[in-house]
Amino acid sequence: MKVFLTFDIEVWCNGWSALDERFPAAFDRYIFGRSAAGEFALPKTLEILNRYGLKGVFFVEPLFSARFGTEYLHTICQLIQSAGQEIQLHLHPEWTDEIRPAIFPDKPYKRQHLIHYDQAEQSRLIKLGRALLEAAAGAPISAFRAGSFAANGDTLAAVAEAGLLVDSSMNISCPLSGADLRDQRDLTAPQCYHGLQLVPISVFRDGFGKLRHAQIGACSVAELRQALQEALYRGYNIFTILSHNFEMLQSGSTEPDRWVVRRFEQLCSFLAAHRNDFPTRGFIETLTFPDTTSPLGVPRSGRLATMTRYYEQARRHLHHRVLR
Numbered sequence: 620m621k622v623f624l625t626f627d628i629e630v631w632c633n634g635w636s637a638l639d640e641r642f643p644a645a646f647d648r649y650i651f652g653r654s655a656a657g658e659f660a661l662p663k664t665l666e667i668l669n670r671y672g673l674k675g676v677f678f679v680e681p682l683f684s685a686r687f688g689t690e691y692l693h694t695i696c697q698l699i700q701s702a703g704q705e706i707q708l709h710l711h712p713e714w715t716d717e718i719r720p721a722i723f724p725d726k727p728y729k730r731q732h733l734i735h736y737d738q739a740e741q742s743r744l745i746k747l748g749r750a751l752l753e754a755a756a757g758a759p760i761s762a763f764r765a766g767s768f769a770a771n772g773d774t775l776a777a778v779a780e781a782g783l784l785v786d787s788s789m790n791i792s793c794p795l796s797g798a799d800l801r802d803q804r805d806l807t808a809p810q811c812y813h814g815l816q817l818v819p820i821s822v823f824r825d826g827f828g829k830l831r832h833a834q835i836g837a838c839s840v841a842e843l844r845q846a847l848q849e850a851l852y853r854g855y856n857i858f859t860i861l862s863h864n865f866e867m868l869q870s871g872s873t874e875p876d877r878w879v880v881r882r883f884e885q886l887c888s889f890l891a892a893h894r895n896d897f898p899t900r901g902f903i904e905t906l907t908f909p910d911t912t913s914p915l916g917v918p919r920s921g922r923l924a925t926m927t928r929y930y931e932q933a934r935r936h937l938h939h940r941v942l943r
């Protein structure tokens with residue numbers, strides 16, 4: 620079973636006013652996350668991965684750079700490439716109406732998700748994102764993930780039309796994701812969709828039966844470990860874990876969140892110790908999945924593993940309140 624350890628890399632300005640004034644500090648926080656303890660955004664993420672000898676895939680959002688300058692995107696690509704990790708394409712069309720000159724001058728308002736655009740518009744945005752990112756990275760891109768997992772059939776057609784080979788947007792724990800495809804397909808399984816290889820975000824049922832996606836900042840290590848082990852047992856051939864550039868930071872701060880840092884270290888340690896069962900991989904490798912899938916069932920984690928998450932969340936809130 621291949622494990623895709625994926626990170627969505629994006630910058631936000633805490634609202635949409637005074638963007639140009641806010642952007643430099645936002646970029647510093649989201650990409651570097653500097654504090655007395657170290658740089659716990661992208662640099663620390665890369666350092667930890669490399670310390671454990673693991674492969675990560677970094678889905679980088681490029682549209683912001685059409686507003687603020689390609690040098691920022693170049694800085695992100697350099698950090699990832701100099702750590703020997705893989706860059707792929709992420710897209711948050713929230714930026715579309717902030718770019719000058721306007722991409723869609725006849726619709727000068729904000730449309731948050733790709734699914735709010737028709738197929739021709741989605742195609743144009745994905746091609747623009749690919750061109751920006753390939754220019755900054757100086758390397759070809761082959762995989763795509765929609766912002767907020769908000770992809771539909773038109774998105775997949777646009778991804779294929781842009782010449783990309785893999786889509787990793789599907790996440791059935793988010794109602795917006797693949798909403799128009801759910802009654803035709805089992806979107807938990809990797810599969811070939813009109814020539815495009817689909818690599819969904821992995822989901823599991825937690826100790827109380829609730830569907831969750833496998834995200835480092837939102838699951839206990841025990842939940843992730845049990846979901847991985849059960850996915851392997853059920854015969855899944857991939858497992859996709861999600862994180863972001865800012866998950867090891869406390870919300871609204873550049874200080875590290877020691878609970879999430881510890882989780883990430885523990886998960887990496889587990890994957891490194893079990894690299895025969897759970898080898899981490901990139902999308903540069905050729906993937907070929909069947910057109911049809913037989914349901915394997917959603918993996919489960921135990922109640923104690925979920926209780927551990929509740930305990931950690933409670934301690935985190937308490938700890939951060941005391942700090943502030």
Ligand SMILES: [Zn+2]
Pocket residue numbers: 627629709711765766767
């Ligand atoms: Zn995103």
